[in-house]
Amino acid sequence: MDVTWYVVLSAVLFAIGAGGVLIRRSPLVILLCLELMLNAGNLALVAFSRAHGNEEGQVFALIVMVVAACEVVVGLGLIVAMFRRRLPLNVDEMRGLRG
């Protein structure tokens, strides 16, 4: 099986995700972009798993999904805590910490 196109697609997804993390300002959109990056990794893992004919990549992808969910839960929790303190939800305005 030729995996090239799957890998290219995953690379495009990864680049979109990384670009989004760098340029978007809303923490919610940044979390979405982080998910996109992790899922690009998953796609690559599953494609390679198929190419090699072993299941290790698929197991890895399943576990990554669980981990991604954990990250989102913590991220959303922090965003809700900031929202309740009426802090601006804009990463450009988080300038409390600088030296």
Place this chain on the structure above:
Amino acid sequence: MTFHAPHIDYAGLSPVIALTAGICAVLVGGVFSARRQRLVVSVLSLTTVAVAAGLCIWQWGEREDLVAGALRLDELGLAGALIAILAAAVVIPLSWREPAAERPGSEPRHGEFQALLLSSVLGMVLLAQAQNLVVLFVSLELLSVPLYVLCGSAVRRTQSLESGLKYLIVGSLGSATLLYGLAFIYGGSGSTDFTTIRDAVGSGLTDDPLVLIGIALAATGLAFKISIAPFHQWTPDVYEGAPTPVTAFMAVATKAAAFCVFVRFFEVALGPAVDNWQPALAVLAAVSIVVGNIGALGQSSLKRLLGYSGVAQAGYMLVGIVCASALGVNALVFYLAAYTLMNLAAFAVIVVRERESGYGDGIKAFEGLGRDRPDLAWPLTIAMLALAGLPATAGFMGKLYLIEAAVDADYTWLGVAIAIGTMISLAYYLRVVAAVWMRPAAEPLAPEGAGMPAMAGGSPEADPLPSLAAATAAPRPGTRCLAILVPAWLMAGATIFFGVLPSPLVDWASHAGGALTPFLA
């Protein structure tokens, strides 16, 4: 066909099992002991770390694969585990007052705080022993996710939330990059097991584009975690904003565990491709040493200063990996242990001073400390001098060891870079020492008793209570907190001891390096 029960080596897994049981016990203890939660939970978590440390020492010297090769029990993994456990054992007393009830009458949160801390330790113990890409990724996340929560755990402080979110975003970016790199390494080699990857890479895949892309992305992801220079921007911000005991834990334990897996992953799995990654890591180390030391020069917050100094120290330690020799690994493990002792002593003093003076962690809070509080001034001075690498401290021995390893591996210019970095670093470490001993004490700030006026639609989380603010901002002068002073003195004493008599620590570190000898040139 018959069913063969898998062989499970419970003895080898015992530190992991003890920590897991301890986390459950701490959580349950926190729920069922409302009034004396702090005491019950602290005793439970200290017992857990003591048992885990004992089991690690018991298993010292064993070398075998655990759980079908997912984990590797050897001295390198146990050394990383012991450093993480030591950091937790110091941070538990340091956080005695940290996660206190956010407002009077609400439930104390020590149970959650310490259960999260122990979860992170569990992630570190697993990470230091990981021998499989899946375990590497999962344990790195098990280490990181509780830390994101702990950084944001002081929910009433804007800065703490900000640092939590920053760490989450940057940390997840690092994890995603690492995952993508691991996927490519899997794609190139067809396996997730370190030794199988080594065999595959060794049989003609050293210049395979998939593997090379994978190495670059994985190195970037790990560099985010250990704050190597171009990927370090989050470090000072997160260190400053997080509650100080959490910063102390993050600074030392994360580095120890991540460096252990870094060395195992690169020397074992990617060992045959050493010619491809060695120059790249050497450049990263040099950049890190320069950027960290120069960045620290202009800092006025001691936590930020230690953040930048951590970037520089990570650069020094990366030299140990670049060497790709047993001597380099020994030097790395020695330096990790020394770094842990020095930083914990410094952070313990910051925890006390932050509470006593109104200046937070600014250098001003430490002026005149030598006259007013010599019991705090000495550990801080020793820690700063050791971080700067003055002789008769463990920091000096560590740098000497690293430079020797660099020269031995024909990377003499990196040894020179360490020496130059050390010279620059004297400027900011000595500035702290000068503030402690040569300046009069700064006028204590008046406590801000007024707080924010209650306004319509105010939420209980958002409005600080004046009584609480006054109580925390104006502690009684000269409070003696033995729970913090004793660890600070122990760490400072150990820093001096291993600087004067380094041989026990050198032996310990060379056992750890010896575990990788079959894979090293």
